Amino acid sequence: MEKIVLPDIKDVHLIDVYLRNEGYNGAKKAFTLQPDEIIEQVKRSGLRGRGGAAFSAGLKWSFMPKTTDKPKYLCVNGDESEPGSFKDRQILEHNPHQLIEGILITCYAIGAKTAYIYIRGEYHKWIKLFEKALADAYANGFVGDLMKEKFNTDFFCNIYVHKGAGAYICGEESSLMNSLEGHRGYPRVKPPFPAQNGLWGCPTTINNIETITNISPIIMKGWEWFSKIGEPKHPGTILYGISGHVNKPGVYELPTGMLLTDLIYKYAEGVPGNKNILCVIPGGSSMPPLRGDQIDGVKMDAESLRAAGSAIGTAAVIVMDEDTDLVKVLERIAKFYHHESCGQCTPCREGTGWILKILNRIADGNGSIHDLDLLVSVAGNIEGNTICALGEAAAWPVKFMIQRFRDYFDKRVSREVNIPPINKVHSMRHTEIPLADGSIIT
């Protein structure tokens, strides 16, 4: 099976090995084309973003204004904080030069002279590995001023690493830009979209690391080749990250549209102890979970998963066996989103806290049947009422987990409805209002 992003070439992270394997030839070819031709090719290839939203990469690039007196920027998103997702670090470690080459081609296509690659701060090791590769690329004239000579072109660009500092929300594109500008990672209201008003108010494109790593092979081998791999509507390979209760967890590069059951049983070699599967989250912890009996025949691409009632997200498959305590799992997920809510929008800031409190009470055995509906109601009041998608990320697991495992949760709560004691503050409020002339209204 052909691998695009993580090819089976020993030591390809070293620049010498990469060069021996046609390294930087994609960039060489790209610089002989017009930027518009590259955008067109990427559009036709059908490459869709690998960061979660699965939006067409070429289409995103085409939103960049052709004529502007402002500088343009490329941001490469390596914040990778979605629980269950651990694919970008493989690229940083095993194939950094193909990522760098992708950045060069993307910068050329959108007309950017500066690219920032935002990598989560906890990835000290992988930042160092990438910086080493980047330094080698600079030293060999593939990046920066020397590019002009190396590639015999007028174009040049610089790549800088920007290290995150431990905030999940900075994986959201507008929040990432605020973080890069030295602010709190608060998401921005859209529109305006980054292509109009991005970093420092300038046109900006933001792509995931994995998306960018696909660019050079597409240019080298042509869009037709790429569009024929995997599912036609969501072509290419994808880095599936499988974790949880499987015998062989890890990252598997396979075509899109793989059967979820194949991933679990064939590649990850099934569930330890041959236990049944209770629940699978197919795209990282923010995506709607599926019941074990819902996964048969489900394919791993954006459309198929939507039809199955979930979403592809970052293709981070989390498998839970029949002995898993789902209340504890949901409580932990809720804790995460409460911790990571940036606090800007009231529904998310307050709602995630209430969800956690209710789940704490259910996990402690003090929940009532009323709490399940309350959870769904609170989640429903977050969803769609926030600036960014963290609202949905916090609401979906709660809403769908309870909906799809209602029987399971019913058994964990008391049938009796606990009516909370009357709120004393309200009942003690003054009913007598003195007026200025000394009389009293009751």
Added chain:
Amino acid sequence: MEFKFTEDNLKRIEESLSRYPQKRAALMPVLFIAQEQNEYISGEVMTEISRILEITPEDVLGVVTFYTMYHQQPVGKYHIQVCTNVSCMLKGSSGIYERVKEKLGLDHMQVTKDKLFSLEEVECMGSCGTAPMLAVNEDYFENLTKEEADQIIESLKNRN
């Protein structure tokens, strides 16, 4: 006590500033440099950074409090971070967290009296396929067992 960057670090700050069109954008890298030099971000550090980057100390404080990797209190020489998020949890991370807590006598964000260890329960560190894990300062230890967690702490103790 006044805080001043070392000559070397001032050079690193210069380099950081050259990467961005606006001074403020260097705030996050400069905070990391400061934390390296001073162990934590004190009020004096924030004042000095605000002077260099021409922003207010409150701007700096706002950023410091938003990101979990900036510490406003000193952490131990070995800052132990245990991930307890879903994938690690499914692989038994709570047992590891409890064991480390017990062994060090610490709770979340506490430091031992000898300032050797501090403990933090962290969110997903991207080790889901190699769960469970803990990190000591910058280094990951993955596919961990409780016994290995014990050994790591013992060997760190013996190093001093």
